[in-house]
Amino acid sequence: MANTRSATNMTAIADALGVSAATVSNALSGKGRVSPELAEKIRAKAEEMGYVPSQTARALRTGRSGVFGLVLPDIANPLFPRIAQAIEHAAATAGYGVLIADSRGDSAAQTLAIQRLLERDVDGIVIVPRFGTRITDLGCPVSVIDSPSTPGNTVSADHWQGGQLIADHLLSLGHRHFAFVGHTPLSNVQGDRIGGMKSRLPKDARFETMWIDRIEAERGRGCPLGVKDLVARGITAFAATNDLHALRVLTELQQAGVKVPEDVSVTGFDDLVWSSVVTPGLTTVKQDMAAIADIAVGALIDVIEAGPQDAPVAENASGTAPKRAVAVGRADRVAMSLVERQTTGPAAGPAGGPARAQANNFPGDDAGAHSTSSLTQPLRRNEP
Amino acid sequence: MANTRSATNMTAIADALGVSAATVSNALSGKGRVSPELAEKIRAKAEEMGYVPSQTARALRTGRSGVFGLVLPDIANPLFPRIAQAIEHAAATAGYGVLIADSRGDSAAQTLAIQRLLERDVDGIVIVPRFGTRITDLGCPVSVIDSPSTPGNTVSADHWQGGQLIADHLLSLGHRHFAFVGHTPLSNVQGDRIGGMKSRLPKDARFETMWIDRIEAERGRGCPLGVKDLVARGITAFAATNDLHALRVLTELQQAGVKVPEDVSVTGFDDLVWSSVVTPGLTTVKQDMAAIADIAVGALIDVIEAGPQDAPVAENASGTAPKRAVAVGRADRVAMSLVERQTTGPAAGPAGGPARAQANNFPGDDAGAHSTSSLTQPLRRNEP
DNA sequence: CTAAGGTGATTAAACGATTAATCACCCTCT
DNA sequence: AGAGGGTGATTAATCGTTTAATCACCTTAG
Numbered sequence: 001m002a003n004t005r006s007a008t009n010m011t012a013i014a015d016a017l018g019v020s021a022a023t024v025s026n027a028l029s030g031k032g033r034v035s036p037e038l039a040e041k042i043r044a045k046a047e048e049m050g051y052v053p054s055q056t057a058r059a060l061r062t063g064r065s066g067v068f069g070l071v072l073p074d075i076a077n078p079l080f081p082r083i084a085q086a087i088e089h090a091a092a093t094a095g096y097g098v099l100i101a102d103s104r105g106d107s108a109a110q111t112l113a114i115q116r117l118l119e120r121d122v123d124g125i126v127i128v129p130r131f132g133t134r135i136t137d138l139g140c141p142v143s144v145i146d147s148p149s150t151p152g153n154t155v156s157a158d159h160w161q162g163g164q165l166i167a168d169h170l171l172s173l174g175h176r177h178f179a180f181v182g183h184t185p186l187s188n189v190q191g192d193r194i195g196g197m198k199s200r201l202p203k204d205a206r207f208e209t210m211w212i213d214r215i216e217a218e219r220g221r222g223c224p225l226g227v228k229d230l231v232a233r234g235i236t237a238f239a240a241t242n243d244l245h246a247l248r249v250l251t252e253l254q255q256a257g258v259k260v261p262e263d264v265s266v267t268g269f270d271d272l273v274w275s276s277v278v279t280p281g282l283t284t285v286k287q288d289m290a291a292i293a294d295i296a297v298g299a300l301i302d303v304i305e306a307g308p309q310d311a312p313v314a315e316n317a318s319g320t321a322p323k324r325a326v327a328v329g330r331a332d333r334v335a336m337s338l339v340e341r342q343t344t345g346p347a348a349g350p351a352g353g354p355a356r357a358q359a360n361n362f363p364g365d366d367a368g369a370h371s372t373s374s375l376t377q378p379l380r381r382n383e384p
Numbered sequence: 385m386a387n388t389r390s391a392t393n394m395t396a397i398a399d400a401l402g403v404s405a406a407t408v409s410n411a412l413s414g415k416g417r418v419s420p421e422l423a424e425k426i427r428a429k430a431e432e433m434g435y436v437p438s439q440t441a442r443a444l445r446t447g448r449s450g451v452f453g454l455v456l457p458d459i460a461n462p463l464f465p466r467i468a469q470a471i472e473h474a475a476a477t478a479g480y481g482v483l484i485a486d487s488r489g490d491s492a493a494q495t496l497a498i499q500r501l502l503e504r505d506v507d508g509i510v511i512v513p514r515f516g517t518r519i520t521d522l523g524c525p526v527s528v529i530d531s532p533s534t535p536g537n538t539v540s541a542d543h544w545q546g547g548q549l550i551a552d553h554l555l556s557l558g559h560r561h562f563a564f565v566g567h568t569p570l571s572n573v574q575g576d577r578i579g580g581m582k583s584r585l586p587k588d589a590r591f592e593t594m595w596i597d598r599i600e601a602e603r604g605r606g607c608p609l610g611v612k613d614l615v616a617r618g619i620t621a622f623a624a625t626n627d628l629h630a631l632r633v634l635t636e637l638q639q640a641g642v643k644v645p646e647d648v649s650v651t652g653f654d655d656l657v658w659s660s661v662v663t664p665g666l667t668t669v670k671q672d673m674a675a676i677a678d679i680a681v682g683a684l685i686d687v688i689e690a691g692p693q694d695a696p697v698a699e700n701a702s703g704t705a706p707k708r709a710v711a712v713g714r715a716d717r718v719a720m721s722l723v724e725r726q727t728t729g730p731a732a733g734p735a736g737g738p739a740r741a742q743a744n745n746f747p748g749d750d751a752g753a754h755s756t757s758s759l760t761q762p763l764r765r766n767e768p
Numbered sequence: 769c770t771a772a773g774g775t776g777a778t779t780a781a782a783c784g785a786t787t788a789a790t791c792a793c794c795c796t797c798t
Numbered sequence: 799a800g801a802g803g804g805t806g807a808t809t810a811a812t813c814g815t816t817t818a819a820t821c822a823c824c825t826t827a828g
Contacts, residue, residue, distance in 0.1 A: 009784055020808050025786060032787080033806055056443045056505050057784035060813045065440060067483070067504070078657050080465050088486050097504050099451070099481050102472050120451070120481050121440050222660055244658060247631075252663040254638035273462050274628060274658060276606055278635040393814055404778050409816060416817080417776055441814035444783045 008049045017045055028053075059121065067097040068300060069117030071127040074104045078244060078272050083145070086293035087126055094301055096123070107133040114138060124300035131186045141303040143296040147188035148333045155295040155332040157287040159189050159269075162336030163196020165285050166267050169338055170237045171200065174347035175265060178207040179230050181240040181249060185211055190241040193269055197239055208235070212245060225249065228256040236264050236347045243268035243275050243284055250282065250343060261345030271339050281341030291334045392433045401429055412437075443505065451481040452684060453501030455511040458488045462628060462656050467529070470677035471510055478685055480507070491517040498522060508684035515570045525687040527680040531572035532717045539679040539716040541671040543573050543653075546720030547580020549669050550651050553722055554621045555584065558731035559649060562591040563614050565624040565633055569595055574625040577653055581623055592619070596629060609633065612640040620648050620731045627652035627659050627668055634666065634727060645729030655723050665725030675718045 014021040019038070026032030027042035034042075059065040068091050072080055084100070091098045101117050103110035107130050117125055124141035135144055135152055143154040150156075170178070180197060182190040194209065201207065208230070216223060227238065227249055238253075240246035246268030253260055260266055260280060268275060271286035398405040403422070410416030411426035418426075443449040452475050456464055468484070475482045485501050487494035491514050501509055508525040519528055519536055527538040534540075554562070564581060566574040578593065585591065592614070600607060611622065611633055622637075624630035630652030637644055644650055644664060652659060655670035 011784075021785080022787080022809075023807060026807090029786085033804095035806060038806085052503055054444075054505065054784050055503060056440060056449060057813090058786075059440045060438075060444050060815090061784080061786045063813075070484075077465065078462065080468075081461065084464075084468070084484060085486055085488070088484055092485075092500065097483050097500065100454075100468060100472055100484055101476075102469055104469070116476065116481065119436055119439060121438065222665065224663065244661060247658055248661040248663070251635065251638065254635065255663045274631055277628060277632040279608065279632070279639045280635075281606065395814075405815080406779075406817080407777060409814095410777090413816085419776060422776085438814050441783090442816075444785090445814080445816045447783075 008051045009054065010051075013042065013045050013049060013051060016049070017042060064123050064304070065121040066095060067099050067120070067122050068297070069099050069101055069114070069120075069122040069125040069127075071101045071103055071110065071113050071117070071125060071129075073110070073128055073130040074102070079242075079270055082270075082287070082289045083128065083293070086289035087297065089290070090293040090297040094297060096297070103130060123304055126296050126300065131184070131188075141300050143299050145292060145296055147192050149192055150188045154299055155292055155334065156189075157292060157336050158333035159192035159336070160196035160199070161333070162269065162285040162287075163193045163198075164200050165196075165336060165338045166239055166269075167197040167200035169283070169340065169344065170239065170265060170267065171202070171205070173237075173265065173344060175237040176202075176205045176347065177235045177237070178205065179227075179235045179238045180207060180209045181225070181238055181245045182209065182211055183241065183245065184213045187241075193241045225252060227252050228258065231258055231264055237267070237344075238264060239267045241269055243270050243272040243282060246282055246284070246343075247274065247278065250278065260343050263348060265344040265347070267344060275339070276341070280343050283341045283344040284339050285336045286339050287336055288334050295332050295334070392435045393438065394435075397426065397429050397433060397435060400433070401426060448507050448688070449505040450479065451483050451504070451506050452681070453483045453485055453498070453504075453506040453509040455485045455487055455494065455497050455501070455509060455513075457494070457512055457514040458486070463626075463654055466654075466671070466673045467512065467677070470673035471681065473674070474677040474681040478681060480681070487514060507688055510680050510684065515568070525684050527683050529676060529680055531576050533576055534572045538683055539676055539718065540573075541676060541720050542717035543576035543720070544580035544583070545717070546653065546669040546671075547577045547582075548584050549720060549722045550623055550653075551581040551584035553667070553724065553728065554623065554649060554651065555586070555589070557621075557649065557728060559621040560586075560589045560731065561619045561621070562589065563611075563619045563622045564591060564593045565609070565622055565629045566593065566595055567625065567629065568597045571625075577625045609636060611636050612642065615642055615648055621651070621728075622648060623651045625653055627654050627656040627666060630666055630668070630727075631658060631662065634662065644727050647732060649728040649731070651728060659723070660725070664727050667725045667728040668723050669720045670723050671720055672718050679716050679718070 010021045010024045014024045017024075019042070022032070023034060023038070024042055024046070027034045027039040028046060030039075055066055068087075070084065070087055072083070074080075084098075088098045099117060099120060099122060101113035103113040110130055110133060114125065114127075118138065118140060122140065124143070125138065126143045126145065127135060128145050129135055129150070135142060144150070144152050145156050146153050147156050147159055149160075178197070178201075180194045182194060185191060198207065210225065212225070215225060225248065230238075231253070238246070238249045240249060246266055250260060250266045253264060253266065258264055266282065268282050268284040271284045275282040275284050394405045394408045398408045401408075403426070406416070407418055407422070408426055408430070411418045411423040412430060414423075439450055452471075454468065454471055456467070458464075468482075472482045483501060483504060483506060485497035487497040494514055494517060498509065498511070502522065502524065506524065508527070509522065510527045510529065511519060512529050513519055513534070519526060528534070528536050529540050530537050531540050531543055533544075562581070562585075564578045566578060569575060582591065594609065596609070599609060609632065614622075615637070622630070622633045624633055630650055634644060634650045637648060637650070642648060650666065652666050652668040655668045659666040659668050
């Protein structure tokens with residue numbers, strides 16, 4: 001704004017029309033009392049002069065910057081583009097800008113990143129927290145996107161239900177021997193996803209869980225996961241907690257000469273960019289980022305528009321809920337949807353693939369979000 | 385800031401110490417004339433009261449918001465995380481915040497996105513332009529990150545040199561029959577990358593170029609690229625213009641039973657997240673995003689600190705360079721570096737693999753950035 | 769002894785919008 | 799006709815910081 005910003009401010013418009021600046025403000029905001037004719041004249045003049053209101057001045061006066069902060073554990077995370085895009089879109093639609101902050105590194109970096117945002121007077125913060133960090137009261141509205149099982153979570157995909165989708169899909173194809181591939185058990189998201197999958201398994205199903213951080217701690221970064229051994233042990237389906245791990249498994253299998261999906265099936269999570277371009281296309285489960293972003297941003301806006309409930313913590317009659325400036329009470333979980341591609345197929349091999357395993361390709365079973373209840377009802381009986 | 389912002393402003397500090405607000409300002413900024421003792425007392429008090437300067441007020445007064453805008457053609461682009469992370473880091477280091485704007489969709493969306501940033505009074509904009517859009521004078525400093533062959537480009541990776549790195553590497557392995565895989569010829573970046581590769585080819589080399597947009601226009605999105613046919617025609621190396629296409633080629637080859645790197649080699653560009661986790665690991669070429677971001681942000685800061693050179697366009701004695709508020713004159717290109725992994729190996733097959741092709745695994749030839757000149761000197765002779 | 773110069777602080781005017789308070793004026797009702 | 803009410807505008811304060819201008823005071827030189 002400094003240099004070339006056209007010096008068209010309210011005063012300039014006011015002078016040009018011989019009215020006061022306040023009248024211009026009222027006319028443009030439609031708030032005060034201005035005659036319709038004059039208001040129209042002012043709007044026209046503003047348009048003509050290319051007037052652009054100064055968000056800065058407005059922010060100073062109103063105490064609202066019109067900007068949200070977005071804090072991510074690691075901007076380089078492949079899911080980030082989706083989140084950022086969705087949040088930016090939701091925020092822009094509501095008239096807000098989005099300031100990004102990267103909290104890569106330790107949780108101290110996260111605190112610092114938040115601090116920087118607060119100094120910039122953001123009106124609210126959307127945060128995808130790091131593992132094991134608890135978001136404390138920031139003194140400004142906060143939306144937390146993580147997992148329904150994270151305390152203080154505001155909204156997130158229903159990872160558990162997504163896991164169920166995957167499990168139901170694989171079960172319906174006749175699979176009974178699974179390998180779940182995650183990165184670290186410290187992540188609530190991964191925990192939920194695997195938990196959801198496990199929750200669907202019938203009594204006759206078996207599974208193993210592989211944690212990549214453990215494996216790499218032993219064998220080094222980027223080491224082979226040894227998937228062929230697992231296949232030899234009878235596993236017919238690898239269900240990873242995200243597409244990156246699924247891709248790793250998929251290519252390692254292909255390299256080892258294991259046919260996908262003929263010999264084994266592979267699934268991922270998140271429907272990242274490459275999922276649709278690899279061969280065979282990766283069956284995965286997708287988050288409705290737009291919906292999540294709308295809720296996260298909506299929660300922020302609700303709190304902001306509710307106005308400053310200055311009363312610090314006292315005056316709390318009911319005494320139950322500590323009055324924090326956090327957007328609570330909306331622990332929404334957004335349903336995930338199955339994206340069925342080519343890495344999943346009927347279970348093969350001697351592992352006793354039942355006849356019904358052949359009956360895949362159920363009509364109407366490949367169209368995005370859907371409940372798979374009809375397929376899994378017989379299995380649910382055996383749930384613990 | 386609205387609600388819970390601690391009401392600790394300069395006046396509060398001034399009152400607490402019985403001095404004027406101006407003195408507090410001077411003491412904290414070290415600009416005016418304040419006695420050392422008082423200055424120290426003020427700093428201590430500010431610390432004690434948890435004073436945080438209002439960027440908003442400062443912005444209004446100084447005309448500098450301390451925020452840059454970052455415009456990206458499509459936030460969902462897999463390279464975006466790297467760019468955003470690097471820019472955010474460079475900006476934060478220089479004391480600036482980063483406001484994101486997504487210009488997905490057409491170039492009108494890009495204009496709108498830029499408009500939104502300008503309304504928020506950004507001090508400068510870093511933009512990765514869409515294909516074929518020309519960044520006009522925005523009335524604020526702009527850094528363009530695209531390709532050295534794009535007019536108005538400020539800084540970017542040296543895609544041409546990156547291409548040379550790949551070509552030299554493959555040539556040294558004995559490859560002579562190439563397939564270049566790009567998305568669209570409209571992209572300067574992709575054009576440069578392929579151009580660089582071609583520039584290294586000796587007379588006895590042959591190549592074909594595949595444009596994915598063309599292929600998909602015919603056969604539909606996500607269609608097979610038909611790489612096996614190309615292999616049958618004698619191609620031993622697929623060099624893609626980015627890792628996503630490389631991954632597509634790689635998995636299609638694996639699925640078709642073609643061995644990588646034994647039968648054919650595959651290379652990508654950008655060293656995206658998955659390049660290191662797939663099997664075999666993808667040989668690629670990497671951008672030094674940190675350096676690029678530093679230059680892009682540095683150019684912005686240079687222009688800003690040069691102060692408002694108000695003189696519109698007149699007063700331009702030499703008359704050559706139109707005085708735009710654009711950060712020109714730094715058409716830097718940042719060298720790329722080869723990341724050698726397992727998708728590349730000696731050329732095999734009847735296509736006349738020369739003896740020297742077997743002589744791969746040169747000692748010291750697998751360590752990130754390096755010039756491959758010693759390997760390619762004999763070939764350079766034959767350049768056009 | 770007084771003018772000049774230096775030092776360390778204060779005053780006050782911005783920046784550009786919002787908004788409560790005020791004012792001038794006209795109309796209507798009793 | 800005077801009180802009361804509505805309308806359409808203006809005035810002026812305010813948000814928190816920066817900064818040019820000013821001021822009071824002290825020192826030193828002529």
